[in-house]
Each structure stands twice: as structure tokens, then as C-alpha cells.
Amino acid sequence: MAHEILTVAQMYSVDRAAMQAGIPGSLLMERAGMAVAREAIILCGGRPRPVVILCGPGNNGGDGFVAARHLSAAGWRVRVGLLGDRVALRGDAAWAAECWTGCVDVASPDLLSGAGLVIDAMFGAGLNRPLEGQALALVQAMAQPGLPVLAVDVPSGIHGDNGVVLGAAPVADVTVSFFRPKPAHYLYPARGHVGRLVIADIGIPDTVLASIGPTIQTNDPTLWRAQFPRPAVTGHKYQRGHALILGGTVMTGAARLSARAALRLGAGLVTLACEPAAQLVYSLSMPSLIVQPITDAGGFSELLADPRRNAVLLGPGAGTGALLREAVLASLRAGKAGVLDADFFSSFAGALSTLRQAGLNDRWVLTPHEGEFARLFGPLTGSRLDRARHAAAESGAVVLLKGPDTVIAHPDGRVRVNHNAPPDLAIAGSGDVLSGLILALLAQGMDPFDAASTGAWLHGAAGQYCGRGLIAEDLPEAVPAVLKQNNL
Ligand SMILES: NC(=O)C1=CN([C@@H]2O[C@H](COP(=O)(O)OP(=O)(O)OC[C@H]3O[C@@H](n4cnc5c(N)ncnc54)[C@H](OP(=O)(O)O)[C@@H]3O)[C@@H](O)[C@H]2O)[C@H](O)CC1
Numbered sequence: 228m229a230h231e232i233l234t235v236a237q238m239y240s241v242d243r244a245a246m247q248a249g250i251p252g253s254l255l256m257e258r259a260g261m262a263v264a265r266e267a268i269i270l271c272g273g274r275p276r277p278v279v280i281l282c283g284p285g286n287n288g289g290d291g292f293v294a295a296r297h298l299s300a301a302g303w304r305v306r307v308g309l310l311g312d313r314v315a316l317r318g319d320a321a322w323a324a325e326c327w328t329g330c331v332d333v334a335s336p337d338l339l340s341g342a343g344l345v346i347d348a349m350f351g352a353g354l355n356r357p358l359e360g361q362a363l364a365l366v367q368a369m370a371q372p373g374l375p376v377l378a379v380d381v382p383s384g385i386h387g388d389n390g391v392v393l394g395a396a397p398v399a400d401v402t403v404s405f406f407r408p409k410p411a412h413y414l415y416p417a418r419g420h421v422g423r424l425v426i427a428d429i430g431i432p433d434t435v436l437a438s439i440g441p442t443i444q445t446n447d448p449t450l451w452r453a454q455f456p457r458p459a460v461t462g463h464k465y466q467r468g469h470a471l472i473l474g475g476t477v478m479t480g481a482a483r484l485s486a487r488a489a490l491r492l493g494a495g496l497v498t499l500a501c502e503p504a505a506q507l508v509y510s511l512s513m514p515s516l517i518v519q520p521i522t523d524a525g526g527f528s529e530l531l532a533d534p535r536r537n538a539v540l541l542g543p544g545a546g547t548g549a550l551l552r553e554a555v556l557a558s559l560r561a562g563k564a565g566v567l568d569a570d571f572f573s574s575f576a577g578a579l580s581t582l583r584q585a586g587l588n589d590r591w592v593l594t595p596h597e598g599e600f601a602r603l604f605g606p607l608t609g610s611r612l613d614r615a616r617h618a619a620a621e622s623g624a625v626v627l628l629k630g631p632d633t634v635i636a637h638p639d640g641r642v643r644v645n646h647n648a649p650p651d652l653a654i655a656g657s658g659d660v661l662s663g664l665i666l667a668l669l670a671q672g673m674d675p676f677d678a679a680s681t682g683a684w685l686h687g688a689a690g691q692y693c694g695r696g697l698i699a700e701d702l703p704e705a706v707p708a709v710l711k712q713n714n715l
């Protein structure tokens with residue numbers, strides 16, 4: 228199964244490479260349009276409906292003309308509306324329009340009256356400015372209740388690279404794209420317009436990817452299954468890592484959730500360090516948790532001195548005092564692996580250079596949500612994907628930018644987009660569980676980029692498993708079932 232995501236520029240390079248390999252552009256367009264027609268038939272349950280195909284002035288419109296021909300040949304009543312002048316069509320789009328022998332109307336909202344399906348072939352990869360005028364009016368007209376929309380490549384108005392809606396875009400029931408998906412198919416707000424995504428094979432050989440060097444992937448177990456830690460038959464707990472968590476004194480729930488998640492995901496031992504005032508709360512929470520009282524950062528450093536304590540989690544519920552700050556710096560200097568989350572971002576607002584000097588590197592995973600991200604990295608511009616990638620390069624650490632479309636970026640430029648998280652996960656304590664999951668994987672020696680990807684995916688899968696009504700406490704309890712379900 229392919230996991231590459233290609234930017235618009237990479238997709239144009241793929242087209243050129245395919246054509247250089249002897250596949251004519253018109254053949255790619257023919258297969259693209261056929262795939263669109265096939266998905267239209269599937270969307271309508273095989274029963275012909277009056278269909279309106281709105282074609283734009285470029286090759287996205289060309290795909291629409293090809294689909295028109297195939298649907299008409301299948302006995303469908305097809306009306307084609309063109310945005311722009313037919314004689315201005317060029318190249319493969321002009322060829323596709325010539326092959327369509329039916330009428331071509333001027334694209335206008337009136338065309339949609341009586342339609343049972345609309346195919347949006349106005350703009351795809353070539354969108355370069357916000358929709359206005361007639362294109363905008365058409366998008367607004369597509370929003371009729373009960374009128375299904377099938378989008379070609381991307382819903383028109385969506386920029387393929389960044390997932391931004393330029394002016395307006397229809398909310399499609401199905402989007403048919405070609406060869407590989409684009410970032411917009413997975414990034415919000417665009418993803419909310421895509422509907423069911425179909426990636427059609429249009430005969431481009433996978434070998435063209437060698438010269439493209441894709442760096443963006445969808446997050447999926449096949450990427451990290453082989454690295455997923457499994458206990459050795461003759462192993463003992465110290466071979467499964469020893470995680471260390473700094474627990475706060477007031478907000479004790481956060482670190483308890485993280486600790487429970489880390490234990491569930493197989494960390495051999497989990498030590499929770501806290502001030503004596505909170506010791507009882509943590510001790511009573513889980514018999515399998517080791518609780519170590521400390522009175523200051525020196526006490527935390529003593530715990531770090533044991534080389535078996537190989538992975539550290541700092542931030543959830545830890546407060547923004549000196550203890551967290553010093554524990555972070557000591558952990559970085561000690562060369563541990565770990566996760567930095569929650570209160571860490573307030574404690575080190577704008578202090579990236581301090582962290583780098585202390586030794587922040589790609590053994591560490593930073594897990595901010597948007598607000599926390601801005602605290603450490605400032606107001607970066609660009610898509611979530613661009614910003615996570617930039618932040619990873621700047622910090623030298625793996626950055627997992629949380630959201631419905633969680634993005635995981637490595638400082639070397641690789642990026643994965645997670646897409647299995649249900650909205651039910653947007654609840655208190657959910658992030659603490661995620662950081663505990665990643666911690667467990669780091670403790671067991673997993674590569675941090677894979678650990679972050681695996682943690683995000685398992686978190687999403689646990690959310691799906693629990694379903695509506697879940698609370699954060701349910702997520703660690705779902706881990707054994709999710710592991711079993713997925714043969715992990
Ligand atoms: N392998 C593949 O993926 C294949 C993809 N195909 C299809 O080709 C399109 C990309 O085609 P392209 O011609 O490059 O671009 P578009 O059709 O998306 O749009 C270009 C034209 O649209 C005008 N434009 C852009 N933005 C706007 C706007 N906001 N308002 C009005 N007009 C706009 C642009 O005009 P300019 O004034 O900028 O010149 C162009 O005229 C891809 O998406 C697939 O659907 C192939 O069929 C097969 C292989």
C-alpha cells in the first residue's frame with residue numbers, strides 16, 4: 228500500500244516523468260476521466276441520474292470532458308457547463324473537449340436545476356487564486372441540500388498543498404484524485420470538503436517516484452510495524468525500558484494518565500517523581516507505578532543518573548515552576564530520550580536556543596497543540612505541515628503538532644500526517660495519554676519519529692475503539708484490545 232503524499236509541484240513532475248516515459252498526457256487524462264465516471268456510477272448506486280459536469284479552463288476541466296463522454300456512453304443524461312471559452316482550451320483539455328460530441332453550455336448556476344449529481348471539474352492542481360465571480364456563484368449553487376457532489380482531484384477552491392480554502396469550495400461527497408493524494412486531502416479545513424477520497428490508478432508507474440523523493444506520508448502501521456517493540460520470550464522488565472515522569476503537585480491527573488498509558492503500552496517500569504505532598508495521590512493510583520518523592524531538581528537529577536532510566540516525560544500537569552525547568556535542562560544534558568509536553572511549552576516560551584544549547588535533539592519528541600506550538604516557536608506562517616516541518620528543523624527534535632490532522636515532522640524533513648483520530652479525542656487528558664504512549668515506545672528503544680507516529684496512530688485507534696462518550700481514562704484501557712485487533 229502506498230503512503231506517499233505529493234505536493235502539487237511534485238505531482239506536475241510526476242506527470243512530466245510519466246510523459247517522458249512514453250505515456251501521453253491524453254492517455255493519463257482518459258484514465259483520469261474514466262475513473263471519475265466510474266466513481267460517479269458507484270456514488271449513484273449504478274442508477275443513472277441527470278448529471279451536470281462543470282468544467283474549468285485547464286486539465287481539471289479536461290478530466291470532466293472525458294467523464295462526460297463515458298457517462299453519456301453508459302446511458303446517463305449529461306450536461307456540460309464550461310467556465311470560459313471553448314476555443315481557449317489548450318493541449319489535452321482541448322483534445323478531451325473535441326472528443327465530447329454533446330452540447331457545451333456556459334457554466335451557470337441555472338444549469339444545476341434538476342441535476343441529480345454534479346461533477347466539479349473546475350479547478351484542480353492549477354488553482355492559483357481565490358474563487359470569485361461565476362466560479363464562486365457555482366460553488367454556492369452546488370450547496371443545494373440533497374445534491375451530491377463529486378470533485379475531480381480536489382474540490383475547486385482548495386489549494387492542493389496547504390489545505391486552505393481559497394474563497395469557497397464545495398463540500399464533496401467523493402473526491403477522485405490520481406496516483407497519490409495531495410496534502411490538502413488530509414489537512415483541515417480542506418479535509419472537511421473532500422468527503423470519501425478515492426485515489427485512482429491512471430497507469431503512472433511507481434518508479435517515477437525515485438526521481439521525486441517524496442518526504443510526506445500518511446501515517447499507517449505498515450510504516451513502523453516492523454519496529455514496534457515486542458517482548459522477548461526470555462526478556463525481563465529492564466529490557467523493556469524504564470520510563471521516568473515528573474508529576475505535578477496540584478494537577479496530578481495528567482501525569483497519572485500518562486503513566487497509565489506508558490504502563491499499558493509495555494514500558495518495563497515507570498517511575499513517577501513528585502514532591503512529597505503529592506506522593507500519596509500517585510502511590511494510591513496504580514500499584515504498578517514506582518513513586519519517588521523528590522524535594523528539588525537535584526533529586527530528579529539523581530534519578531536521571533541511573534542509566535536504566537532511559538526515557539523521560541516532562542510537562543503534563545507539572546506546573547511552570549523552577550522544578551520543571553531544571554528537570555528539562557537536566558534531562559537534555561543527561562542525553563536521555565523523551566517527550567516534552569503541556570506545561571513545558573509555557574515554561575520555555577520563546578526559549579528554543581536555551582533548549583538547543585542544553586542538548587535538545589532528535590531523541591526528543593515535542594507534542595504541542597496549536598497554542599503551545601506558538602508559545603515555543605512563535606507565530607510561524609504556512610500550513611500545519613510546513614510549520615511542523617520548520618519547527619522540527621529549527622529545534623532539531625521530532626515535532627508532533629496535535630490536531631484532528633496531527634502532523635509528525637522529523638528535523639531531516641520527513642513528515643507524516645495522521646488521519647485516524649475521531650473528534651471524540653478532543654477531551655481533557657487525551658494529550659497526556661498520547662505523551663505516555665510515546666514515552667513507552669521510547670523507553671522500549673523505538674526510533675523517536677516512529678514512536679511519535681505509532682503513538683499518534685494508537686491514540687486514534689483507541690479513540691475509535693472506545694467511540695462516543697469516551698473519557699481519557701478509557702484510552703489506556705483500550706490499548707490491549709487495539710494491539711490485539713491490529714496484530715501488534
Ligand atoms: N497525474 C495527474 O494528476 C493528472 C492530472 N490531470 C488533471 O490536471 C489537473 C491540473 O491541470 P492544470 O491545467 O494544470 O490546472 P487546472 O485545470 O486545475 O487549472 C488551471 C486553469 O485554471 C485557471 N485558474 C486557476 N485558479 C483560478 C481561479 N481562482 N479562478 C479562475 N481561474 C483560475 C488558470 O488560469 P490562469 O489565469 O492562472 O492561467 C488555468 O487556466 C489536475 O488537477 C487533474 O485534474 C490530468 O488529467 C491527468 C493526469
Ligand SMILES: [K+]
Nearest residue numbers: 350379381383
Ligand atoms: K475540482
